[in-house]
Amino acid sequence: MKFRSCILVLMATSACLSVCAMTAADKDEYDKLGLSQVEWEMIKKADMSKAKLHNLLKCGISITEYFKSPWKEFGISENEWVYRRCQGQSSIDIKTRENNQSVSAASHDEWAPIRSFFLPGVSQIARKQALKGWTMTGLALLSIGAFAGYSASAKAFQPVPLFFLVSDMLWSAIDIGIQVQREQNPDAARFSNNVFGTKCFLTATINF
Incomplete structure (x- = not known):
């Protein structure tokens, strides 16, 4: 029983530290940007710069979508994916175009x-x-x-x-x-x- 109580105390302490680690300024920041607490924690963990964060949001790229690394699935670089998303292409548009190019290249070969x-x-x-x-x-x-x-x-x-x-x-x-x-x-x-x-x-x- 004592061991189980210790475990519960440790878990509660860890959760408390996680919440306390987020300052009031952090909360105001992610509220202002329309982010969830989970998304903000992902950003902090990845040590993403504010400039990059603002650029992603400006291009309509959600943080959840970004951290799924869709560019790897499409076979393009991260910069290329971000650039094309900023040009107004959705991930579906990019995927369709890359697939069409692959089919065309295979046919040509x-x-x-x-x-x-x-x-x-x-x-x-x-x-x-x-x-x-x-x-x-x-x-x-x-x-x-x-x-x-x-x-x-x-x-x-x-x-x-x-x-x-x-x-x-x-x-x-x-x-x-x-x-x-x-x-x-x-x-x-x-x-x-x-x-x-x-x-x-x-x-x-x-x-x-």
């Missing part, structure tokens, strides 16, 4: 392997993979040049350089295909990268 097949190395260069990209582009240009030169000198169709060209085109397409697959589905990509690449290479080689 579906054509990346085809573009990479006909333009070896271009997509890699655009992705800042300069060494790999320029190697693919260089091989393609050399193969085309060799094909034109050998065919002209022999005055007959010389297919050998085209084998290197097609191999280079396949390398470029498969490489980008794997990268896109990994970006869209990281877990599945771990198990299918090798199968995807081998299947594409064998199929294209047989057809060639």
